[in-house]
Amino acid sequence: MGRTSREQRRVKPARRWSWVMAVAIAISAGLAWAGNWKPLAQDGLHDPSNTALNQLQNPAEALSKLPPDTAGNQVNWVKALEQGKINPRTNIYAGTKVKVLDKKEPPDVLMKNTAELSMVRFPHKQHSEFLDCSNCHEGLFKSKAGTTPGFNMFNILQGEFCGRCHGAVAFPLTECKRCHNEPRPVPGGAAKAR
């Protein structure tokens, strides 16, 4: 037995297993993609032995008809509301005052203290179309811009402030650029390349 055949034998198994790994990655990526909107009985959460499950709507039936997105429920909920694809009730009690804010009053909030990332423009309008002022003010956020103590990415990632909804029920915190969307102007030049 020559040296070369020993070398070949040494290389071969590793190469074969790397193929297996590549195939496994491809399969799992495919499953993750095709696995969107699993039927309730197959989502790992609902008990398939519950005979009443077939009376409940499966996510795919409702969500596949709404504007698509790449994160969360794979639905762009803001667009769905804007385009009238969903028409959710605003109140149950007749006397509840429903307040939706347009862009002028109060304005979008521009958060500049974002280190090297782009600044954050917080749109009041889109948030008030789903939420009541009291959901955020004065509990999670002070009304006066820049006065909320502890408002930083670390706490957001812990589920405070924006993280109370974003990452749990609204688009997740892995979507950095949806919030950090306002390029920082550089004095005497175009926006910074970042």
Added chain:
Amino acid sequence: MGYNQQKHIRHGIRRYVRVSAIALTMLMLLAPFPIRAEFGDVVFNKHSEKEGVRPVIFPHWFHRIRFQCKVCHSELGFKMRAGDNVVLMSDIIEGKFCGMCHNDNIAWGADRCDLCHTGRPGLQSGVIGGASTGGPGRW
């Protein structure tokens, strides 16, 4: 280093590659399977299983199509943090929390146990599905 020793080491490396490949393959194949619930699904199991019923699964996606967030989180008084709400059947029957709509009027009533208590036994309370917040370590 003797030939036998070299062979031994090579054999060890080969086995290491093979074992780690098998382990990774299994991980990759299993990863998408366990829970593929919808982003924002909430499990309520503080009392359910102790009381002998399945945990409750609340689908945010289903309710959001029909109600704005503010209806439950402002009018009905659901706090915006999983685990902060103590929801008892007695309250629901009296028309509080879920019972505001689940009253046989807007939606099915509190006697339809199996339509809400749909979870697998042993589930932990909390927001499930997608990247729930709880720190960078969770992703």
